[in-house]
Amino acid sequence: MPIDPVIGVPLCDLQPQYQALREQIEAAVQRVLASGQVILGPEVAAFEREFADACGASYAIGCASGTDALSLALHALQVGPGDEVIVPPFTFFATVGSVCRTGATPVFADIDPDTFNLDPAQVENKITPRTKAILVVHLFGQTADMEPLWRMAERHSLPIIEDAAQAQGASYQNKPVGTLGSIACFSFYPSKILGTYGDGGMVVTNDAEWAERMRCLRGHGMSPKYYHKYIGWNARLDALQAAILRVKLPHVPRWVAARQAAAMRYDALIEAAHLNHTLQRPVVRPCRSHAFNQYVVRVGGGLRDALAQHLAQARIGYEIYYPLALHLQECLAYLGGQPGDFPAAEEASRCVLALPMFPEIQPEQQQHVIDVCAAFLRRRTRLAA
Numbered sequence: 453m454p455i456d457p458v459i460g461v462p463l464c465d466l467q468p469q470y471q472a473l474r475e476q477i478e479a480a481v482q483r484v485l486a487s488g489q490v491i492l493g494p495e496v497a498a499f500e501r502e503f504a505d506a507c508g509a510s511y512a513i514g515c516a517s518g519t520d521a522l523s524l525a526l527h528a529l530q531v532g533p534g535d536e537v538i539v540p541p542f543t544f545f546a547t548v549g550s551v552c553r554t555g556a557t558p559v560f561a562d563i564d565p566d567t568f569n570l571d572p573a574q575v576e577n578k579i580t581p582r583t584k585a586i587l588v589v590h591l592f593g594q595t596a597d598m599e600p601l602w603r604m605a606e607r608h609s610l611p612i613i614e615d616a617a618q619a620q621g622a623s624y625q626n627k628p629v630g631t632l633g634s635i636a637c638f639s640f641y642p643s644k645i646l647g648t649y650g651d652g653g654m655v656v657t658n659d660a661e662w663a664e665r666m667r668c669l670r671g672h673g674m675s676p677k678y679y680h681k682y683i684g685w686n687a688r689l690d691a692l693q694a695a696i697l698r699v700k701l702p703h704v705p706r707w708v709a710a711r712q713a714a715a716m717r718y719d720a721l722i723e724a725a726h727l728n729h730t731l732q733r734p735v736v737r738p739c740r741s742h743a744f745n746q747y748v749v750r751v752g753g754g755l756r757d758a759l760a761q762h763l764a765q766a767r768i769g770y771e772i773y774y775p776l777a778l779h780l781q782e783c784l785a786y787l788g789g790q791p792g793d794f795p796a797a798e799e800a801s802r803c804v805l806a807l808p809m810f811p812e813i814q815p816e817q818q819q820h821v822i823d824v825c826a827a828f829l830r831r832r833t834r835l836a837a
Contacts, residue, residue, distance in 0.1 A: 460769070462769045499698045508627075508628055518641060522546060529584060535554075541794045541797040564796070569594065571597075572604065594734070617639035620644065624739065630656045636655070670688055706811075715809075718807065719733050722822060725825075725826040746771075748804050772806070774801060774804075775801055777800075
């Protein structure tokens with residue numbers, strides 16, 4: 453089937469998923485509206501139990517966003533002024549922003565240039581007596597290299613927080629994301645593997661004390677009502693979002709498998725088009741599964757921005773995750789970061805490009821994406837020769 457040049461190929465299309473589950477989703481929404489319990493309540497409690505079971509964790513605490521999930525995790529560990537948290541410089545801003553808002557100092561360690569995840573070899577010399585936690589991001593859907601991080605964390609008695617916002621359904625050594633650290637944080641932003649129609653998040657842990665503290669913190673630190681044990685904030689998950697997520701949760705394994713199949717098709721198309729040097733495929737390490745929340749390639753020859761512009765003209769969705777490493781962001785200048793401090797992160801910011809990816813993407817859509825990329829890259833390569 454030819455691609456409509458007016459419609460093109462979206463980066464993420466939420467409509468097929470909605471249409472497939474429309475009746476169940478609308479029934480779930482009507483159930484909540486009829487109940488009159490729209491903040492927390494039994495719908496959220498049920499979703500928390502189901503999500504914890506899906507992750508293999510003891511406790512799950514629903515919250516208002518993935519950013520709130522990170523904040524709750526950090527506050528559960530009592531991270532605050534004078535503390536340090538080790539983070540990668542190449543990730544979404546919420547990872548480091550949540551650390552800053554506790555009053556702690558983010559300490560950057562560079563990434564593995566192939567996987568874009570935190571490089572364990574760069575972490576060891578960042579640990580000081582002030583280090584309170586290691587915040588690991590499973591970027592784009594692939595788990596970080598956890599084995600050396602586990603050993604490091606054990607040696608220094610440090611908790612590991614998983615930022616698993618992009619990695620629902622991924623695993624490391626057959627252990628699911630959500631059980632690879634002390635606390636794990638998830639996002640239900642609409643484009644995520646498990647996404648809702650608004651904002652939502654979840655924290656999972658096996659520690660009963662941390663779980664109770666986070667439940668209290670998400671409701672202004674109240675326990676019991678109008679008696680404030682902590683200075684918390686409003687980070688509650690709406691019952692409407694929980695009800696929708698309960699409909700979607702059982703489908704996550706199937707959606708992850710569909711994303712993995714789509715990634716394999718992209719790999720084969722790039723190989724068949726002989727683009728391996730100018731459009732480098734994602735690297736998936738052994739003993740890890742990649743959930744492919746995004747399919748992110750490296751564009752060689754300094755052509756990333758030009759290719760992105762060409763895709764836009766062809767009505768093909770793309771995104772640049774992320775165009776500026778965190779240590780160079782204006783609001784973090786007080787940390788003293790300079791160009792050249794984290795070369796792998798800075799190089800990634802210059803060459804990464806996310807191509808259209810969603811479970812229902814069709815082979816002909818992917819063929820069109822790679823055909824457009826190939827025509828542009830071959831032309832530019834010939835001009836440069």
